[in-house]
Amino acid sequence: MNYYEFYEKQLSENDNEISKVGWHDIEKANKRYKFAADLIMANGGGNVLDVGCGLGIFRSYVPECDYIGVDIYPPYINLAKGIKDTSFYLGTVDSVVKEHNLEVDNYVSLGAYTIIHENITNVEKYVFEEISFMLSKAKKSVIINGFHNVVDSKDYKFYHSLDSLVKFSQKYNDTHKISLHIFSKYEFFLQFILSN
Ligand SMILES: C[S@@+](CC[C@H](N)C(=O)[O-])C[C@H]1O[C@@H](n2cnc3c(N)ncnc32)[C@H](O)[C@@H]1O
Numbered sequence: 001m002n003y004y005e006f007y008e009k010q011l012s013e014n015d016n017e018i019s020k021v022g023w024h025d026i027e028k029a030n031k032r033y034k035f036a037a038d039l040i041m042a043n044g045g046g047n048v049l050d051v052g053c054g055l056g057i058f059r060s061y062v063p064e065c066d067y068i069g070v071d072i073y074p075p076y077i078n079l080a081k082g083i084k085d086t087s088f089y090l091g092t093v094d095s096v097v098k099e100h101n102l103e104v105d106n107y108v109s110l111g112a113y114t115i116i117h118e119n120i121t122n123v124e125k126y127v128f129e130e131i132s133f134m135l136s137k138a139k140k141s142v143i144i145n146g147f148h149n150v151v152d153s154k155d156y157k158f159y160h161s162l163d164s165l166v167k168f169s170q171k172y173n174d175t176h177k178i179s180l181h182i183f184s185k186y187e188f189f190l191q192f193i194l195s196n
Contacts, residue, residue, distance in 0.1 A: 003117040007073050021054035021076065022111065028184070032145065035183060036108050037061035039143055039191055046105025046140050051093045051130070052112020056080035068104070070096045072117070094133045107134040108143045116158045123158050128168050135172060135192060142192045145183070165190060 010022045023029035036058065040048060045065055050058050053069030054076050069088040071077050077090045089096040097104065113127045120126045134142045149159040162180075169178050169190060176192040183189055 003115060004073070006115055007076070011075055017055055017057060021057065022115065032110060032183065032187075033058050033061040035181075035189065036110060036143055036145065039181075039189065040065065040106050040108065040141070043106075043141055043193055047103075048106045048108055049093070049097070049102065049104040051107055051109040051134070053077075053080065053088065056083050056086060056088060058108070058110060059083055059086055065106075068102065093130060097133075097137060103139065104137060105140040106143065107138050107141070108145075109134075110145045113144070113146055113160070114158060124161070124164060127158075127160070131168070135176070138192070138194060140194055144190045146188060146190075147186050148188055159186075160188075162188070 007022065011020050014020045016026060018026050018029045023032075040046070040062060041064075045062075047066035047068070048058075048062050049068045049070060050056070051070055053071050054073075056067075056069045059067045059069070067086045069077070069080055069086060070091060070093055071080075071088075072090070072092060074090055077088050080086075080088045089100065091099070093107070096102070113130070116123050116126070131142065131144060146160045148162045166180065169192070172178060172192055176194055179191045179193075181189040181191065
């Protein structure tokens, strides 16, 4: 199953909004959204750009923040565009931020770098380049949620190597406060807060 087939299946075969973006444990998904929102609010809020926003569900968890959603799957963006007081854009984070000249306090990515488009050959390089872009632009923080590599693998999924993620993050030690939060047995949040 390729990338588009995977998300097409999630959208057409599920009734629940959360399952439509590929999360099948609804209770855990709600905790994931809340966890990310708490990290943002504990650092003083600000506007949020949700990378891989899906249907924009996270918007309702940060109601006090201006919210921008970005996704590469057109049907999600088309459906999400109805949510009020938001902006949604189709594309990758770097293309959208550059094209619209966006000023962003907090970049957040929930599960985006888990199912990877089959055209991407060096997945880790691709993910690190996207995170580096966010880190070069974020005025306050970058929060990356993902699954690490002890999860049993299916070939179209990507599981982050915690070792290489931690090694990657160390490049930002001088400029950011970095925290790794273990969310559940196989799932983490990596948070970078820009130092003053
Ligand atoms: C598991 S879904 C989660 C959706 C949303 N973050 C949520 O938690 O409700 C992952 C989403 O990331 C999107 N995605 C994957 N790679 C992306 C990329 N490089 N840039 C933007 N969106 C991406 C997918 O199209 C999909 O909508």
